[in-house]
Amino acid sequence: MAILEIENLYAYYGMAESLHGVSLSLEEGQIVGVIGPNGAGKSTLLDSIMGLVKTKGSIRLAGREITGLQPAELVHGGIGYAPERAHLFPYMSVRDNLLVGAYTARNDIEKNLELVHNLFPVLRERWAQETATQSGGERQMVSLGRALMTSPKLLLVDEPTIGLAPKICVGIAEALVKLNRETGLTILIAEQNVSFAMQLASHIHVLESGSVAVDGPVDKLRADPELAKAYFGT
Numbered sequence: 001m002a003i004l005e006i007e008n009l010y011a012y013y014g015m016a017e018s019l020h021g022v023s024l025s026l027e028e029g030q031i032v033g034v035i036g037p038n039g040a041g042k043s044t045l046l047d048s049i050m051g052l053v054k055t056k057g058s059i060r061l062a063g064r065e066i067t068g069l070q071p072a073e074l075v076h077g078g079i080g081y082a083p084e085r086a087h088l089f090p091y092m093s094v095r096d097n098l099l100v101g102a103y104t105a106r107n108d109i110e111k112n113l114e115l116v117h118n119l120f121p122v123l124r125e126r127w128a129q130e131t132a133t134q135s136g137g138e139r140q141m142v143s144l145g146r147a148l149m150t151s152p153k154l155l156l157v158d159e160p161t162i163g164l165a166p167k168i169c170v171g172i173a174e175a176l177v178k179l180n181r182e183t184g185l186t187i188l189i190a191e192q193n194v195s196f197a198m199q200l201a202s203h204i205h206v207l208e209s210g211s212v213a214v215d216g217p218v219d220k221l222r223a224d225p226e227l228a229k230a231y232f233g234t
């Protein structure tokens with residue numbers, strides 16, 4: 001069953017239209033990537049799903065229309081969000097940042113902390129550290145962890161590799177794949193880092209200036225030399 005169906009979505013910042021009729025759907029258990037250059041509309045798309053931007057069009061979560069719902073209702077409804085640049089509380093500990101995410105899922109705290117610590121063991125060791133003093137990679141782990149503390153059915157991840165060294169990106173990729181394989185969590189990733197997205201996702205949507213230019217299974221896109229050259233640098 002499709003867990004998320006977006007149909008003909010338009011997004012607006014005041015008078016400016018930033019998404020021009022985007023459609024996309026995610027089956028349960030899939031990892032789907034949205035790639036595109038800076039300003040293409042990736043964050044706007046995720047913010048739109050999260051009820052943070054004014055939109056027109058349809059967004060359905062497990063068949064239910066969710067446009068117009070408040071962000072808190074969407075978190076409660078099963079959407080976890082790790083936004084661009086993490087947005088952590090810098091002078092709070094790793095543990096307290098994680099617990100902020102647990103607000104709507106209090107009964108799952110122990111289970112979710114265990115999941116997050118198994119995925120990112122360094123966070124178990126550094127639980128008392130203020131996130132301001134962490135590395136970029138560890139902050140990204142806290143951000144993903146905080147989103148997981150909401151017990152999501154669908155995880156939205158915005159540019160988890162931004163500013164990170166390639167080796168750290170590999171670690172993040174492995175954690176997301178493990179999470180998907182072991183828990184079946186559905187993941188939508190926005191990325192400028194094409195190779196990172198292609199490594200994880202089974203399906204890719206290429207966003208260009210607020211519209212989907214190309215989409216399809218990664219294998220198929222890779223096999224088309226024109227597309228591969230235009231979008232994937234190979």
Ligand SMILES: Nc1ncnc2c1ncn2[C@@H]1O[C@H](COP(=O)(O)OP(=O)(O)O)[C@@H](O)[C@H]1O
Nearest residue numbers: 013016018036037038039040041042043044045
């Ligand atoms: N808060 C905002 N106010 C006005 N315009 C915005 C805002 N956020 C993004 N935009 C515009 O929307 C377009 C898409 O931006 P964004 O979704 O951030 O792209 P991406 O995440 O792919 O880099 C850009 O033209 C950007 O300038």
Ligand SMILES: [Mg+2]
Nearest residue numbers: 042043044084
């Ligand atoms: Mg962005």
